[in-house]
Amino acid sequence: xxxxxxxxxxxxxxxxxxxxxxxxxxxxxxxxxxxxxxxxxxxxxxxxxxxxxxxxxxxxxxxxxxxxxxxxxxxxxxxxxxxxxxxxxxxxxxxxxxxxxxxxxxxxxxxxxxxxxxxxxxxxxxxxxxxxxxxxxxxxxxxxxxxxxxxxxxxxxxxxxxxxxxxxxxxxxxxxxxxxxxxxxxxxxxxxxxxxxxxxxxxxxxxxxxxxxxxxxxxxxxxxxxxxxxxxxxxxxxxxxxxxxxxxxxxxxxxxxxxxxxxxxxxxxxxxxxxxxxxxxxxxxxxxxxxxxxxxxxxxxxxxxxxxxxxxxxxxxxxxxxxxxxxxxxxxxxxxxxxxxxxxxxxxxxxxxxxxxxx
Numbered sequence: 001x002x003x004x005x006x007x008x009x010x011x012x013x014x015x016x017x018x019x020x021x022x023x024x025x026x027x028x029x030x031x032x033x034x035x036x037x038x039x040x041x042x043x044x045x046x047x048x049x050x051x052x053x054x055x056x057x058x059x060x061x062x063x064x065x066x067x068x069x070x071x072x073x074x075x076x077x078x079x080x081x082x083x084x085x086x087x088x089x090x091x092x093x094x095x096x097x098x099x100x101x102x103x104x105x106x107x108x109x110x111x112x113x114x115x116x117x118x119x120x121x122x123x124x125x126x127x128x129x130x131x132x133x134x135x136x137x138x139x140x141x142x143x144x145x146x147x148x149x150x151x152x153x154x155x156x157x158x159x160x161x162x163x164x165x166x167x168x169x170x171x172x173x174x175x176x177x178x179x180x181x182x183x184x185x186x187x188x189x190x191x192x193x194x195x196x197x198x199x200x201x202x203x204x205x206x207x208x209x210x211x212x213x214x215x216x217x218x219x220x221x222x223x224x225x226x227x228x229x230x231x232x233x234x235x236x237x238x239x240x241x242x243x244x245x246x247x248x249x250x251x252x253x254x255x256x257x258x259x260x261x262x263x264x265x266x267x268x269x270x271x272x273x274x275x276x277x278x279x280x281x282x283x284x285x286x287x288x289x290x291x292x293x294x295x296x297x298x299x300x301x302x303x304x305x306x307x308x309x310x311x312x313x314x315x316x317x318x319x320x321x322x323x324x325x326x327x328x329x330x331x332x333x334x335x336x337x338x339x340x341x342x343x344x345x346x347x348x349x350x351x352x353x354x355x356x357x358x359x
Contacts, residue, residue, distance in 0.1 A: 040102055041101055041102075041103075041106070043098065043099040047096050047098045047189060048069075048192070049094050049095065049189040049190070049193050050094070051064075051095075051180075051193065051196070052090055052091065052092050052093060052094075053092060056092070058077075058081045058090075061110060062075075071103065076103065084104065090111055094193065095110050096182045096184065096189060097109070117183070118138055118140065119178060119180055120134060120135065121178045121179075122174070122175075122178075122179070122194070123176055124176040124297060124298030125228045125229055125295045125296070125298070126176060126295060127261070127294070127295050127296070128150065128296070129143075131146070131296070132147060135181075139183070140185060141185065141186070141190060145186075146191070148187065149187035150168075150169070150170050150191065155192060155195055159199070160173065160195070163218060164218075164291060164292070166292045171225075171293045171296065172218075172221040172224075172225050172292065172296055172297065173195060173296070174191065174195070175195075175197035175198040175201060175296065177194075177197050179193060179194070179197075181193075210306065213306070220302065221293050221297065221305075222289045222292060223243065223289070224297035224304065225297045225301070226243060226258065226283075227239050227240045227297065227301045227304050228298065228301040229257035229260075229295055230255060235324055236300055236301055238313070238326065239304070239316065240305050240308035241308040241309040241310060242311065242314060243255075244308050245311070247287075247288060249314070251287070252284060253283035253288075253289075258281050258284075259274050259277065259281075259283075261281055261294040262279045262282060263277075281294065313326035313327060314327070314328060314329075315327040315328075315330065315333035315336075317337050319336075319339070320339075325339075
């Protein structure tokens with residue numbers, strides 16, 4: 001191949017003009033692309049929240065921003081942080097990145113303490129409606145907007161794929177934790193933050209364990225949600241073992257908590273009529289799992305659902321000391337019920353223990 005050389009009045013200079021020109025064009029184009037991103041990021045939905053953890057350095061924050069699709073060039077971000085003196089000054093908590101923010105503006109934001117945020121705790125066992133009410137009470141987002149943003153198709157998480165059609169499809173996946181939320185955050189960003197927390201806490205080994213049990217992730221979360229509502233600390237794995245025994249033997253779960261979920265209230269005393277409400281959530285009427293989770297369980301309940309205690313018990317009733325009495329036979333269970341206080345529940349409500357309804 002013949003390469004054209006540049007000839008000047010000083011003589012021939014063997015400069016490959018085509019190659020140099022191409023390199024210059026490529027460098028200018030690359031610089032333009034990088035400059036464009038660093039001067040104004042593109043966030044398709046208008047804003048997106050990230051969580052800066054305590055002790056996060058520049059590399060960790062840059063990686064988070066890239067993984068969230070906010071910045072394209074982590075190296076450039078790190079260089080700007082270094083040259084601008086931002087390194088080591090990042091403040092923990094939520095940070096809402098707005099469409100069009102420059103890398104420097106993002107850096108300015110995440111070194112700002114108390115970024116007009118409010119700390120909101122979502123307790124284990126809260127239902128979606130309780131989360132919506134809490135956020136509205138805190139003045140962060142309206143319950144109506146929160147409900148409107150609860151569409152699994154709007155979020156990119158594997159555990160939301162192939163969920164059955166049901167009301168409250170995302171019940172169970174809004175991970176209970178304490179969040180630093182910024183006033184003005186969209187409902188979508190808040191939900192995404194909670195889903196990201198679930199994604200982080202639901203480890204790879206949990207997916208493997210679910211497969212070993214022959215269960216979907218959704219079934220694991222359904223079981224965990226029932227355990228969350230039925231059991232206190234220290235008893236969850238054994239309560240899970242009871243429900244698995246019932247499921248494996250074809251018995252109905254007969255969980256009061258599932259009926260309370262249908263009623264929309266943690267009713268003090270369930271009537272027989274309540275237990276006869278025709279609903280796919282009613283475990284008094286239908287055997288097996290209800291159609292969906294009945295609350296958002298914490299990690300202890302999730303682990304109990306994945307690693308239940310091996311027990312011969314099929315029944316339990318709350319004793320007067322606040323702990324459950326477990327029984328292997330119905331006759332033992334009747335004796336336990338006679339010595340229990342059926343009007344006190346572990347979650348602080350006053351529910352009549354109807355676990356004694358014979359199969």
